[in-house]
Amino acid sequence: MPELVFFSGTMDCGKSTLALQIEHNRSARGLQGMIFSRDDRAGEGKLSSRLGLVTDAVEVEDGQDLYAYIVDHLSQGGRADYVIADEAQFLAPEQIDQLARVVDDLGLDVYAFGITTDFRSKLFPGSQRLVELADRVEVLQVEALCWCGARATHNARTIGGVMVVEGAQVVVGDVTHSADEVGYEVLCRRHHRRRMTSAAAHAAALSPDVLPVSSS
Numbered sequence: 001m002p003e004l005v006f007f008s009g010t011m012d013c014g015k016s017t018l019a020l021q022i023e024h025n026r027s028a029r030g031l032q033g034m035i036f037s038r039d040d041r042a043g044e045g046k047l048s049s050r051l052g053l054v055t056d057a058v059e060v061e062d063g064q065d066l067y068a069y070i071v072d073h074l075s076q077g078g079r080a081d082y083v084i085a086d087e088a089q090f091l092a093p094e095q096i097d098q099l100a101r102v103v104d105d106l107g108l109d110v111y112a113f114g115i116t117t118d119f120r121s122k123l124f125p126g127s128q129r130l131v132e133l134a135d136r137v138e139v140l141q142v143e144a145l146c147w148c149g150a151r152a153t154h155n156a157r158t159i160g161g162v163m164v165v166e167g168a169q170v171v172v173g174d175v176t177h178s179a180d181e182v183g184y185e186v187l188c189r190r191h192h193r194r195r196m197t198s199a200a201a202h203a204a205a206l207s208p209d210v211l212p213v214s215s216s
């Protein structure tokens with residue numbers, strides 16, 4: 001039976017690496033995948049991992065019908081034996097419904113990879129819809145660690161190095177080094193709740209009020 005599988009996790013948990021591994025294993029068996037991505041760090045029309053591997057992908061647009069896209073592709077003599085959707089948290093809920101239809105009506109396996117929750121620890125709409133519709137949700141066992149050494153389960157956003165919990169859900173990190181530079185860091189839940197990033201922890205460790213105080 002074809003399946004819609006949601007591989008979920010935090011940033012840095014190796015989702016894209018697994019997506020590329022699945023694609024490699026299947027193409028080695030002569031199968032051809034339809035690969036969707038959106039806002040990949042390597043740029044438009046790419047699926048890349050932090051380990052430096054990259055493959056071409058179809059860049060998903062706002063309002064694009066993914067089911068219709070695949071039907072068009074097949075009707076023009078194209079081939080698709082399975083579907084990979086990376087950065088699936090950035091897809092609209094309707095696009096997740098379209099992927100479920102690809103499984104049910106076209107009989108293709110769909111493997112979606114995405115970050116579960118945003119920097120406010122709220123579900124991304126695309127990820128929520130995947131949790132609702134997927135035949136299977138695989139929570140990737142996180143290799144990423146918080147600065148304290150605990151398993152990093154939450155995504156933090158920083159602006160100019162300071163953790164924030166308000167703002168637009170999607171802001172792709174920029175590479176300029178301005179004072180309002182947006183960055184991301186994975187943290188354990190405890191330190192996410194305390195808004196304690198590695199920089200904040202380092203600053204606190206150096207602050208005089210936590211040094212031993214002599215009463216003499």
Ligand SMILES: [Zn+2]
Nearest residue numbers: 146148188191
């Ligand atoms: Zn921690």
